[in-house]
Amino acid sequence: MHQExxxxxxxxxxxxxxxxVAAHHAEGCHFYERDEEELRIFSPGNEVRLDRTGLSHxxxxxxxxxxxxxxxxxxxxLLKREVKNRLVMYxxxxxxxxxxxxxxxxxxxxxxxTIFEEGHAIxxxxxxxxxxxxGALKTQQxxxxxxxxxxxxxxxxxxSSDDAKLVDELFGLLGHKSHFxxxxxxxxxxxxxxxxxxxxxxxxxxxxxxxYENLTVLAQRLGISVGQQxxxxxxxxxxxxxNRTVVDEYRDILVDCHLRGTISRQENARLTRLKTLxxxxxxxxxxxxxLEENLKxxxxxxxxxxxxxxxxEILSGLLLNRLRLDQAITRDDMVRxxxxxxxxxxxxxxxxxxxxxxxxxxxxxxxxxxxDVASVEKLSSIIDYFEHxxxxxxxxxxxxFMVGVRIxxxxxxxxxxDRLEKGLFERLLFADLLANKFLGFYGRRKVVVLRQALRDGxxxxxxxxxxxxxxxxxxxxxRLLGIVKEQLRLKYTRAVTWQDRSVLQEEVAxxxxxxxxxxxxxxxxxxxxxxxxxxxxxxxxxxxLPRIIRNNDIALREDxxxxxxxxxxxxxxxxxxxxxxxxLDEKVLAVVRKGVDGRD
Numbered sequence: 001m002h003q004e005x006x007x008x009x010x011x012x013x014x015x016x017x018x019x020x021v022a023a024h025h026a027e028g029c030h031f032y033e034r035d036e037e038e039l040r041i042f043s044p045g046n047e048v049r050l051d052r053t054g055l056s057h058x059x060x061x062x063x064x065x066x067x068x069x070x071x072x073x074x075x076x077x078l079l080k081r082e083v084k085n086r087l088v089m090y091x092x093x094x095x096x097x098x099x100x101x102x103x104x105x106x107x108x109x110x111x112x113x114t115i116f117e118e119g120h121a122i123x124x125x126x127x128x129x130x131x132x133x134x135g136a137l138k139t140q141q142x143x144x145x146x147x148x149x150x151x152x153x154x155x156x157x158x159x160s161s162d163d164a165k166l167v168d169e170l171f172g173l174l175g176h177k178s179h180f181x182x183x184x185x186x187x188x189x190x191x192x193x194x195x196x197x198x199x200x201x202x203x204x205x206x207x208x209x210x211x212y213e214n215l216t217v218l219a220q221r222l223g224i225s226v227g228q229q230x231x232x233x234x235x236x237x238x239x240x241x242x243n244r245t246v247v248d249e250y251r252d253i254l255v256d257c258h259l260r261g262t263i264s265r266q267e268n269a270r271l272t273r274l275k276t277l278x279x280x281x282x283x284x285x286x287x288x289x290x291l292e293e294n295l296k297x298x299x300x301x302x303x304x305x306x307x308x309x310x311x312x313e314i315l316s317g318l319l320l321n322r323l324r325l326d327q328a329i330t331r332d333d334m335v336r337x338x339x340x341x342x343x344x345x346x347x348x349x350x351x352x353x354x355x356x357x358x359x360x361x362x363x364x365x366x367x368x369x370x371x372d373v374a375s376v377e378k379l380s381s382i383i384d385y386f387e388h389x390x391x392x393x394x395x396x397x398x399x400x401f402m403v404g405v406r407i408x409x410x411x412x413x414x415x416x417x418d419r420l421e422k423g424l425f426e427r428l429l430f431a432d433l434l435a436n437k438f439l440g441f442y443g444r445r446k447v448v449v450l451r452q453a454l455r456d457g458x459x460x461x462x463x464x465x466x467x468x469x470x471x472x473x474x475x476x477x478x479r480l481l482g483i484v485k486e487q488l489r490l491k492y493t494r495a496v497t498w499q500d501r502s503v504l505q506e507e508v509a510x511x512x513x514x515x516x517x518x519x520x521x522x523x524x525x526x527x528x529x530x531x532x533x534x535x536x537x538x539x540x541x542x543x544x545l546p547r548i549i550r551n552n553d554i555a556l557r558e559d560x561x562x563x564x565x566x567x568x569x570x571x572x573x574x575x576x577x578x579x580x581x582x583x584l585d586e587k588v589l590a591v592v593r594k595g596v597d598g599r600d
Contacts, residue, residue, distance in 0.1 A: 002171050004164070005327075007032055011050055015112055016186040020163050022171045023131075023179040029180065041183060044126040048183055055115065055185070058107035060140040062089040064152050066159040067119035068231060069238035071292070079255055079295055085158045086119060087142050087149060111304030115185065122190045122233050124156065148267070189222040189339070190232060196235045219449035234286055237572035243283045250288060256296040268595050285316075307340035308351055315359045334385060335421050341386055342428050345393065356383070387514040389417065389428060396429055396450065399467070400443040401569075403474055426451060440567035442474035476522055479515075483508050488534065501531060526563045536564050540571070541578055549584070554592045 003026035007019040019041055020030050020223075033040040038051040046059030056506055066089045077083045115124050133143040148170055152158070157166035163182060171180045187482040195213055200207045207215070219229050237243055253271055257263040263271075313332045322457035344352035360383075363375045432441065432449045439447070453463035487507055505527055512522065533563055540560060548557045561568060579586055 002068065002168075003027060004167060005029060005031070009034075010041075011112075012052065014155070014187060014189050015050075016188050018163065018184040018186070020167050020182045020184075021179065022167045022182075024176055026179075030177065035527075036113075041181060043128065043130040043181060046130060046181070048126060048181075050183075054109055055126065055599055056107075057090065057126065057128075059128050060090065060106065060133070060144060061085060061126065062141075063090075063119065063124060063126045064088070064158060065124040068120045069235045071285070073290075073294060075294060075430055077315040079259065081137060081252065083153050084156060085153050087152050088147075089145055091138060092145075102141045104137040106137050106141065108471075111268075111326050112185070112187075116190065117186050117228070121228055121235070122187055122194060125187050126129075126185070127170075128181050129174065130179045130181075134177035136435060189224060190228060193219055193224055194232045194236055198234055198239075201233075201236055202240060210543075227394075229584050231512040237284055238287055243287060246283055247287050251291050254291055258295045293378070307343045308355070310336055311340045313356055315355060331420050334382065336425070337382065337426060338385060338389060338420070338428060341389060345429060347388075350456050356386075385417065386418075390558070393477060394424075394428055396433065396447065399450070400433060400439055400447050403442075403471075403478060426455060431580055437561075438568045441565065442470060442477070442568065446470050473523075473526060477526055477530065479512065480508060480522065480527060481534070483511050484534060487511075533566060536566060537574060537594075540564070541574060545575065545578055550591055552591045554597070 002022050005021045005026050008017070019032065019038070023029055031041060031043060033042075038049050041048045041050075043059075046061065049056040053476065064085055066078070066088050067084060073086075077086075082426070089102070090108065091103045093101055093103075095101050116122070124174050128171070129144060133140045133144075133147075151169060151173060155166065157163075157168055157169060160166060163184060167180065170182075171178070174180060193215070196218055200211050200215065204211065224232075250271060254266055258269055302419050305357060316339055319337065341352060344350075360379060363379050367373050367376050417428070430447065433447055434451075449470065450468050453459075453466070456480055458466075484504065489502060509522070544556060544560055547553060553586055561571060564571075575589060576586070578584075579589070
């Protein structure tokens with residue numbers, strides 16, 4: 001059985017030390033000297049000196065500490081779940097190829113501030129060994145790393161306040177002639193700050209302002225830097241049982257994805273859900289940032305559309321800033337959300353709605369857990385904007401692409417959306433629609449009139465009258481086209497002359513009067529348009545379409561679509577009828593349709 005000798009003392013009001021020596025016959029071991037200026041811990045070939053400003057060392061050994069959550073943990077250690085501690089061997093460094101290199105130059109000096117900044121903010125250990133390893137210093141260091149390295153990186157006892165179990169575990173790996181020396185340094189000021197923050201956080205989770213003010217006063221009185229305050233707070237928050245469970249699962253998923261080099265939709269959805277859960281449980285987002293930065297989350301995840309990423313960002317602000325909801329979603333944010341909604345609808349991207357649903361659930365859960373209902377009210381106002389926009393889009397699209405549809409008056413008001421940004425309603429509803437290649441002649445006329453009416457402030461009656469007039473012309477055109485084509489099919493086997501047109505017009509008028517039960521004249525221009533378009537249709541089906549099919553001539557079809565004035569939907573119906581009549585598969589037109597319309 002080995003014995004232990006312990007020495008405890010204080011350098012000043014900041015630094016406290018615990019020295020432990022373990023050996024089979026430790027009772028006769030003389031290992032330290034103390035004067036007013038410094039404490040010297042020594043053994044044959046090794047020495048550590050603690051003075052007023054720092055630690056000096058020479059000989060073998062190194063320093064280790066528990067990894068403090070949130071510090072820049074080396075990626076190899078981060079990828080190993082069992083690694084808990086930081087270990088630095090004196091005189092060791094990594095070469096460019098990643099290989100560890102040792103030298104005999106192990107002496108050095110480290111200020112206390114550097115010890116607690118580069119290592120743990122509260123507790124750091126130093127060690128050296130005699131009696132079981134021999135040779136040059138670099139040989140001793142390699143030997144110590146082989147003997148103790150794996151355990152030092154993984155043992156949970158480093159985090160313990162009592163070094164007995166740690167020393168017992170490490171000494172058992174050494175030879176019976178060994179002497180093991182351990183020096184633990186504590187920063188008393190950092191410990192006091194951590195204990196107060198831990199008490200407040202574990203009690204309140206969301207620390208009240210007056211209590212947080214006490215914490216700030218303590219940090220100022222103790223002279224703790226802002227950076228160290230942040231490190232300590234993050235480490236304490238991570239140590240909370242509820243937080244650690246969620247963050248560790250988040251870490252495990254990211255580690256697995258990093259090792260594979262990719263992240264699946266299911267894993268990304270799980271990460272999103274864990275963050276939502278973290279928000280509900282008041283787990284700070286700062287606990288996830290170090291993991292995402294070190295494990296390169298942005299490079300792992302499939303690059304989603306920018307508008308989806310922007311939506312996530314804005315809505316996460318709603319959840320994370322619930323104490324300042326007036327600033328959580330600004331007017332500019334609402335404009336960006338509506339723009340994102342427009343793009344999602346154009347792309348049939350249901351991920352946008354999924355994000356909204358998850359946010360809504362998270363808000364409900366927050367309120368159920370006792371949060372301010374203002375978060376739900378804020379989200380409801382966002383949803384109201386979306387619903388108004390969706391209703392408007394649906395109504396206007398129906399007006400544009402369907403015959404005989406009347407627009408409902410409630411959607412005509414653009415004031416709600418235009419209050420966010422002048423002209424936003426018009427930009428959201430009309431820019432994409434008017435650029436749509438499948439928007440027909442009469443549909444475009446209705447959309448243009450509606451846009452002009454909203455822009456110029458027409459009265460509702462004036463706008464509805466203009467739209468109804470276009471709809472009547474659209475309906476009449478469709479009826480005349482059907483009658484004309486049927487009459488041409490039944491009675492005319494040759495090209496129609498101007499004389500034939502007069503006769504045909506009278507026949508069409510008679511059929512129309514019979515259908516309506518009354519005789520009423522129709523505009524000459526509409527009949528003329530019908531006849532011109534029928535001739536274009538005949539030319540396309542007889543002359544152009546066979547060539548297009550035979551040669552896969554994308555340019556020829558597109559030229560006709562652009563210059564004929566015929567609606568694309570109507571042309572496709574003609575093409576489908578042609579293929580059916582001639583017993584052709586639709587695939588013969590797949591290439592030209594894809595080339596023009598960009599279909600999948």
